[in-house]
Amino acid sequence: MKLSSRLLAMSLVMFGSTAAVTNVFAQTVSSPQQKIASNRQTFKPGINRVTFQSAGEKLVGNLYLPTNYKTGDKLPTVIVSGSWTTVKEQMAGKYAQKLAERGYAALAFDSRSFGESGGKLRSCESPTVKIQDIKNAISFLQTVDAVDKNRIAGLGICAGAGYMTTVAAEDDRLKSLITVALWLHNPAIVNQVYGGKAKVQQMIQTGRKAAASFAKTGKGDYLLATSKTDKTAVMFGDIDYYQNPQRGAIPQWNNRFAVATWAEWLTFNPMDKADRVKIPTLFIHSEKGAIPAGAKQFFATIPTTNKKIVWMNDYQQFDFYDRPDVMEKTLASIVDRLRSTL
Template identity: 45%
Template sequence: MLKILTLAAATAVALGSSAFAAPRVERVTFASHGEQIVGDLYLPEDMDPAKAQPALVVTGAWMTVKEQMAARYAREMADRGFVALTFDFRGWGESGGARRQYEDPGAKIADIEAAVAYLATRPEVSKDRIGGLGICASSGYMVTAAAKDAAIKSVALVAPWLHDAEVVEQTYRGKDGVARLEAAGNAAEAAYRRTGKQAFLPAASLTDQRAIMFKVPYYTEADRGMIPAWRNEADPAFWRGWLTFDAIQAAPRLHRPFLMVHSEAAAIPQGAHKFYARLTGPKQELWLDNVTQFDFYDGAVPVEAATDAVAAHFRTTLGSAGEAGQ
């Protein structure tokens, strides 16, 4: 079912929401492919430890750490009664991994599966009621993991970046633009293999045109995404792996209940429409009117509207705390 919600209506939803108790946050560690992963586990403040809880793995945009938009959404989901895990992928933030600041779709998919497996060991979690919430670029990683990992029982995406080769060309200035980025990535990879040393570019900048994200908000704003925990660098060797990653191919194989929250004013909505059309399982979508990609990360009204919808989806598909489950 398609729903379109204006900002005025979303504001009414937000203002009408109940007040929530602050969640507790526990630092956790687990392993993924021999490396230590560091995460934050958000626990509802009023959680009954004797009752099994539905739980979520929450992942954020590319090149980010757990304290950015993933933390905002995990806290919101814990406010709404869910155990929520955020973590730093290998090579990012506090997690292990020799190669740093390198966007690797395959590795991140594997880390999501490791996070789900870890949640299943937690005594407060119903191991058969674990869902995945992906934001922006990690949406593609989340759906790919869910398409093959039966432990992920339900999926929700917010402002999803979902591309295939066609959408990549539309996004990165055609075949020539894609070829230029791939060439830059190949050169960086060749240098890394030759020297064993990484060369970094700014991940985001308002002034440095070499930045992967040039003249973008959020990451360049100290009161938003430009936080001390985030290292503003990226290894440009990632380009080929990113550009050839196909998130849309997962759609026909994803049979879990699915919700998508997006806006035509946010990033590559054509990819989201393409993905949604190819889904064969139970699905719902909510399109918010005139919400930018970055406002989905921390804007009070869009976040409230998105998390209310996501919570309703997971309550329907995973149940509430204390319901039957292992």
């Protein structure tokens, strides 16, 4: 059930997102474009703590605004979705802050079951839930005076790419799509990454049993997300980003993985949505990153001609999360793209 450090070095774990079975989350499903009342909050330059609803649960986020923001400004805006198991203060917040420094409003938020947000089964990386939360974040942003509601882009990092590409395919309120260090898989890639079809089916069944147990008892089963010593951890080995307090191992992140995660994550197939992505698209990735073949396959299927893929092959997967020089190069491509598409 765990992913080896060798696979990690090949970037095959970074997106290890989740899974509870659909019936566990059925009561939390909301309409794709949840209506949210007009927002009367006063916003200021810098970080603004915000809250909004998604399927009856409170989500907590940080809305970053430029230092020269003044009341009445209507800004192009980016929603940032980070890697699996992560919270808003990790890579999503870093990119959001850097985008605000470049003149954009940018939102990083905790999806249900993570960080400060609500949700019953904690640390559960449900693609269905995360996709709905992004859609409801769009609804929220359309109520914010600082946001130009007709110029909202989505930036998905690592596992967040699968969620953001799905939103781009399903929600026409998103006007531009950007992914960085992306993980996009289909059943064949899942079998390759996770040890073969039989092993994958075993993991799916384990996830379903854990989800059923949670539905019955209200108690979740958990593994460590990462460890150098505990071989049951989902990411076992020396994985600096998630284990270094100066990087991703921050106090807000609990280093936990809901076992129920496996079933939905392993059956999630964002590739099926590629032919429905009609908006301007930018992919930024590396051949040394997570399953570059998945990125190439998805990119080739996107029907729009307004698409671009940038390869930064000097860098590993985790470099894109927080390494300053890599982020600067990545952001240069992102901003160039946003200026031409929003």
